[in-house]
Amino acid sequence: MRTEKEKMLSGEPYDCGDTELITRWHLAKQLQREYNNTPSDNAERLSALLDELIGSRGENVWISAPIFVDYGENIHIGKNVEINMNCVFLDCNKITIGDYSGIGPGVHIYTVFHSTIPQERLGKDSNFWKSLTAPVNIGKNVWIGGGSIILPGVNIGDGVTIGAGSVVTHDIPPYCVAVGNPCRVIKKFSLNLLDS
Numbered sequence: 515m516r517t518e519k520e521k522m523l524s525g526e527p528y529d530c531g532d533t534e535l536i537t538r539w540h541l542a543k544q545l546q547r548e549y550n551n552t553p554s555d556n557a558e559r560l561s562a563l564l565d566e567l568i569g570s571r572g573e574n575v576w577i578s579a580p581i582f583v584d585y586g587e588n589i590h591i592g593k594n595v596e597i598n599m600n601c602v603f604l605d606c607n608k609i610t611i612g613d614y615s616g617i618g619p620g621v622h623i624y625t626v627f628h629s630t631i632p633q634e635r636l637g638k639d640s641n642f643w644k645s646l647t648a649p650v651n652i653g654k655n656v657w658i659g660g661g662s663i664i665l666p667g668v669n670i671g672d673g674v675t676i677g678a679g680s681v682v683t684h685d686i687p688p689y690c691v692a693v694g695n696p697c698r699v700i701k702k703f704s705l706n707l708l709d710s
Contacts, residue, residue, distance in 0.1 A: 522606055522647055523588070527634075530606070531642040535585075542567060542586040550580040571595075572613065584626070592654065607647035607666070615652060618660030618678065623650050627666050653688065662697075673703065 516524075518532035530536070545567040552559050564571060567586040572593025581601050583589065588605035591597075592613035600620045603609055607625035611617065625647050628635045635643040648667030652658070656670055659678030670676070671688030681695040691701040 522645070523608070525607065525647050527644050527646055529642065530645050538585050538587065542583050545586065546581060546583055549577075552579070554579065569608075577601075578619075588625070598660070606645065608649040609652075610649070611652045612654035612656060612672065614654055615656040615658075617658045618662065620661045621658050621664070622662075623664045625650055625666050 516526075517534060518528045518530075519534055521528035522530070522535065530539075545563055549560065549563040549567060552563065554560075564575070564577065567583065568589040568591065569587045571591040572595070574594045575591050575597075576595070577597040578599040580599060581597065581603070583603045584605050586605065588607060589603055589609045589611075591611045592615065594614045595611055595616070597617040598619040598621075601617055602622040604622075604624045604626050609623055609625060626645050627647070628643050628645055650664055650666065651669045652664075653670055653672035653674065655673050657675045658664070659676055659680065661679045662676050662682065663680070664670070664682045668682050669685045670682065671686060671690075673689040674686050675691045676682060676686070676697060677691065677693030679695070680693050680697040682692070682697040684696070686692045686697065686699065689703040689705070690699045692699045
């Protein structure tokens with residue numbers, strides 16, 4: 515029989531009130547609180563807390579407090595990544611951020627969503643709604659402008675800039691600038707230009 519965590523990570527309906535999930539959720543809240551309250555110049559403590567909080571990270575990752583997560587362990591960050599303050603990562607499925615990427619302040623990345631049919635949202639024996647998930651993948655050398663929202667299941671290609679305040683509802687191809695609500699491509703880069 516599949517666990518609720520296995521269902522969650524495979525995108526099936528799951529119960530987020532499950533004991534295994536809620537235990538990790540509480541631990542993540544404790545770790546994020548400690549991280550957010552640690553002095554910004556205490557690099558050793560911040561690094562140790564990140565090792566417990568997130569799934570994996572490369573070298574030279576900078577995350578400005580405060581940061582807010584669901585589980586933390588489903589977040590995977592490449593090397594030389596900067597994440598600005600007040601970001602929210604609802605990592606009920608995998609969030610992957612590629613090398614050399616930057617995440618502006620107040621960016622929200624969601625991997626969890628609920629049915630649009632009210633009866634399907636309600637859990638029988640739980641205060642929590644039934645949930646579904648889809649992973650979010652952000653490529654290398656991507657800049658997500660401040661206040662943007664990335665919705666579940668979105669893939670953002672390498673070399674993309676997302677304009678501030680955008681709501682990204684669908685995949686964005688590599689090497690372009692995309693802005694708006696819903697986010698749309700407004701400029702593409704020539705590969706020849708990028709090679710020079």
